[in-house]
Amino acid sequence: MTSALLKIGNLSVSPVIGAPMAGVTDAPFRRIVRRFGKELLHTEMVLAASLVHAHKQTRQMALCEETDAPVAVQLEGTKPDVMAEAARIVEKTKRAQLIDINMGCPVAKIVKAGGGAALMNTPELAESIVRAVVTAVRLPVTVKFRSGWDEDSLTYSDFGKRMRDAGATAVTLHARTRTQFYSGKADWGAVAELKRALDIPVIANGDVRTPEQAKQCLSETGADGVMIGRGLLGKPWVLAECSAFLNGGKPPVVDDLGALALDHFDEMEKYYGHKAVFIARKHIAWYSLGLTGSAAFRRLINETDEPEAMRALIRDFFGGKHDESK
Numbered sequence: 001m002t003s004a005l006l007k008i009g010n011l012s013v014s015p016v017i018g019a020p021m022a023g024v025t026d027a028p029f030r031r032i033v034r035r036f037g038k039e040l041l042h043t044e045m046v047l048a049a050s051l052v053h054a055h056k057q058t059r060q061m062a063l064c065e066e067t068d069a070p071v072a073v074q075l076e077g078t079k080p081d082v083m084a085e086a087a088r089i090v091e092k093t094k095r096a097q098l099i100d101i102n103m104g105c106p107v108a109k110i111v112k113a114g115g116g117a118a119l120m121n122t123p124e125l126a127e128s129i130v131r132a133v134v135t136a137v138r139l140p141v142t143v144k145f146r147s148g149w150d151e152d153s154l155t156y157s158d159f160g161k162r163m164r165d166a167g168a169t170a171v172t173l174h175a176r177t178r179t180q181f182y183s184g185k186a187d188w189g190a191v192a193e194l195k196r197a198l199d200i201p202v203i204a205n206g207d208v209r210t211p212e213q214a215k216q217c218l219s220e221t222g223a224d225g226v227m228i229g230r231g232l233l234g235k236p237w238v239l240a241e242c243s244a245f246l247n248g249g250k251p252p253v254v255d256d257l258g259a260l261a262l263d264h265f266d267e268m269e270k271y272y273g274h275k276a277v278f279i280a281r282k283h284i285a286w287y288s289l290g291l292t293g294s295a296a297f298r299r300l301i302n303e304t305d306e307p308e309a310m311r312a313l314i315r316d317f318f319g320g321k322h323d324e325s326k
C-alpha cells in the first residue's frame with residue numbers, strides 16, 4: 001500500500017507530522033527526530049510579541065537550522081500586526097517552510113491574555129490574525145485549533161471555514177476542547193466532520209501513538225494527515241515508523257536506546273551549554289519509561305547537575321537494554 005504525500009501549498013510531505021510541543025520540540029530534539037526521517041516538524045510555540053521585541057531566547061527558538069527542513073514555526077499571539085511582523089521575521093530567516101498559528105493552547109496564562117484556544121471565542125479576531133499573517137508572508141500559513149472552548153461550544157466546523165476563508169492553507173484539529181486540556185479521548189468524529197466541511201487539507205491530532213493508530217485515524221477521519229505529539233516523547237523514531245507503515249517502506253532501526261539518549265544529551269549540551277543537564281532530565285526519563293528500574297533511574301537523573309554524571313547514569317542504565325524491551 002502506498003500513502004499519498006500531503007501537499008500544503010508548495011510543500012509535499014509525509015502525511016505523518018510532528019506536533020509543536022513547548023519545552024520539547026526544540027532544535028536538539030528536531031535533530032534527533034531528523035535522523036529517522038524527513039517528516040514535517042513543528043517548533044515549540046513562539047510568542048510573537050517576544051520575537052518582535054527581539055528577546056534573545058525567543059529569536060533562538062524561532063531560528064530553525066537548515067537541517068530542520070521541512071519545518072513549521074508556530075506563532076502565538078493576539079495582535080494581527082504583531083503576528084504579521086513575527087511571521088515576516090520568520091520568513092526572513094529562510095529556514096522555515098511553513099508558519100503555523102496556535103489557536104489551541106489551553107494554558108491559563110495564554111488564554112487569559114486572549115491567545116491560544118481563547119481565540120476560538122473571538123473568531124473575528126482569529127480571522128484577522130490569519131489574514132494579517134497570510135498577507136505579510138509568502139510562506140503557507142496553517143492554523144492549529146481545538147474542537148471548541150468546551151462541550152457546549154463545539155465550533156470547530158465554523159471556525160475551520162473561517163480560517164480557510166481568511167487564507168489558511170491547511171488546518172490541524174486537536175479534537176479536544178480547551179476545558180479538556182489533554183484528558184479524555186480525542187474525538188476523531190469531529191475531525192471527520194471538519195474534513196467533510198472543508199476543501200483544504202485537514203490534519204487530525206489527538207491520541208495517535210502507533211503506526212496502527214495512525215492508519216486507523218486516517219481511515220476513520222478521512223483526514224489528509226495525522227499529527228503526533230506525546231507519542232514522540234522518548235520515541236523520536238515514531239514518525240518515521242508510522243510513515244513506513246503507511247507506505248510499505250522499511251521501518252527505522254533503533255538498536256541502541258542508550259546511544260540515542262547519549263546523542264540527544266550531546267545535542268542538548270551543544271545547544272544549551274551547562275543548563276542542558278536540567279532541560280534534558282525529562283527527555284532522558286522518557287527514554288527510560290517502561291524499562292525495569294526506570295523510576296529509580298529518574299530519581300537519580302533528577303538529582304544530577306553535572307553533564308559527566310548524567311552521561312555515566314545513562315550508560316549504566318541503558319547498558320545492554322534495547323528498544324525491544326519498550
Ligand SMILES: Cc1cc2nc3c(=O)[nH]c(=O)nc-3n(C[C@H](O)[C@H](O)[C@H](O)COP(=O)(O)O)c2cc1C
Pocket residue numbers: 019020021022023024044045074102103104105144174182205206207208227228229230231
Ligand atoms: C508538553 C506539551 C507541549 C505542548 N505544546 C504545544 C505548543 O507549543 N503548541 C501547540 O499547538 N500544541 C502544543 N501541545 C499540544 C500538542 O501539539 C498536541 O496537540 C496534543 O498533545 C495532542 O496530541 P497527542 O495526543 O498526539 O499528544 C503540547 C502538548 C504537550 C504534551
